[in-house]
Amino acid sequence: MYRYDEFDAHFVSARVDQFRDQVQRRLAGDLTEDQFKPLRLMNGVYLQLHAYMLRIAIPYGTLNARQMRRLAHVARTYDRGYGHFTTRQNIQFNWPRLKDIPDILSQLAEVEMHAIQTSGNCIRNVTADHFSGAAADEILDPRPYAEILRQWSSLHPEFSYLPRKFKIAVTGAPHDRAAVQVHDIGLQAVRDADGNVGFRVFVGGGLGRTPMVGRLVREFLPEADLLAYSEAILRVYNRYGRRDNKYKARIKILVHETGLEELKADIEAEFAEIRDGVLTLPASEIERITAYFAPPAFDVAVGDEAVLEAAIAADPQLEAFAARNVHPHRAPGYASLTISLKPIGKAPGDATAEQMEVVADLAERYGHDEIRVSHEQNLVLPHVRRRDIPAIHAALAEAGLAEANAGLVTDIIACPGLDYCALATARSIPVAQRISERFASPERQREIGDLKIKISGCINACGHHHVGHIGILGVEKKGEEYYQITLGGSADENTSVGEIIGRGFSYDEVVDAIEKVVDTYVGLRETPQEDFLAAYRRVGDQPFKEALYGTA
């Protein structure tokens, strides 16, 4: 993984000093809350319902054991013993005190971490496929490019006061696990016929109150032009993005209102002015950054499969875990493991300090010291030998981390909702917990198969409900929480926005409604292999409407 050099270390510690000074000037009254707000946001500090919240960047979701242990230390020392992993591969602490935050940031800087631009109207933490560098279907590891983008976007002098936040995601595989088409810029790394690396570039995807799927603006952007082209997009957005209404300020609205062809022409014109200039990436620098992400030296893992098979035969729980949480790896005898942060009935994405330490230990002992955070709010050990899976499973089970539900109905994405968030209009975590309890039976979950349920507690859609196979949106109606259900959303290479099925359900009714939708799907699918999305795309919404609202 990427390691800071002297420059990076100075950069991050100077940034901490700068923020410490800003906090002091805020406390002294030299900065008003309005003036301070964007400064604290660009250092990850939100003011929530009950307290400040600190969001720490985990660039493209990659971290090592030492960094994970430091997060555990922060959880224990400055919070209430746990942290919350987010859909943008970051971690949030919900209970720090403002005066402690500069100290927290300095302790993070010691392990090459920061909270830079995890919030605010700027370029946010760059995300990537959580199986990068490991997945069997990967064309190339997208993380070197994510790292280059992370650097270029850090404290960018021209793009720190954009109309609204700006999110970039990168994938290096044809199967998109990074949801690139619902980002402001989505990049899919590809190779041309001669083996040259480039990107398919999508612009203007996003969720929120106006969900839109990103539009393809470049079929093949040569890797050398990555920064120049990104700068061109950002400049067009900074100059022309709407600033009169924060709900219409994302680049997706600019794409929509300007029209794709005209906007593409604007971007190309801007790019023509700056291409082949200082932002052109030298091949030597791409190589140098790529070297940081060189795969670990994989063993010739002979006989692993037999060891794993034997253990599975003796342990049904391990069998369930291997069936769901083990993913194909490019190296023979290896796998990537999902560590579910969705135990039945618990808050999605939460991990205690002790659990973080268990994961850190396992990564060191079995996983080449690498951990990933997925945008589905789980953790991943990307490189483990298959023969070690039984031992890892046993250790995870002891820590309450062995839920065998990756990709199943209880692997729910949920935003913090009304339990924490100042913007929320309804609770999301308790809804996730109740659905999880309703479908607790492992047999039933496996019978249902792959299913993505995503829950947002308000229209801002942090829980990505628009792209859930089943999406749930909490709204407030006459002082009561209501939940709108959308069906047919997806955030992979065939991204689609879910459609509202009908009138919403009360907090008490919503779990029954979800169960009806799931049972209807199971009843009408042609084979157990036909997943929810395929079935929904085949039959449409009618059977689900009838199940939920009757035929009348």
Added chain:
Amino acid sequence: MTARLYRAGGFVADEWTHLDDEAELPAQGAFVVPLARFLEQAADLPQGLRLAPLVKAGDDPASLAGHLAALELVVVDFAKFSDGRGYSTARLLRQRYGFAGEVRASGDVLLDQIPLMRRVGFDAFAVVNEPTIRALEAGHDVDVPLYLQPAERAGEVPAGARSWARRPADAQLS
């Protein structure tokens, strides 16, 4: 509240006076006028009358391209510090149109944005905010003096192997 003009090294007297669209243009002196008025009147200025444009967020600096060679000053207005369009304006003036005169930020100019403004090409700041004036007078520097993008401030030099990294010429990375 009148603005005080800050350039590298300290506060200085401002020889330019702001005029709005209605105010009559005196026969001589140095005046900052809104961009549209500047474009109307720049062609035939009497001897002794100097004009500089006030470019607001949303104004296109391209309209100044033909005038820049003869211009001493362009003022870029920040009605709200959180509106970042002025950063692109300044950068375009320097990068695209090669403007070598003074680019001055005016309006809601605050201490914590000045380091970014410098890097996109601003070299003068008309400051109203009292805490900002105090901090500048005290030489309170809030920059992170290591940069991860090439920009427009003169004197920045490459830092290390990365083609996109820069540092101020006078700073040593020790």
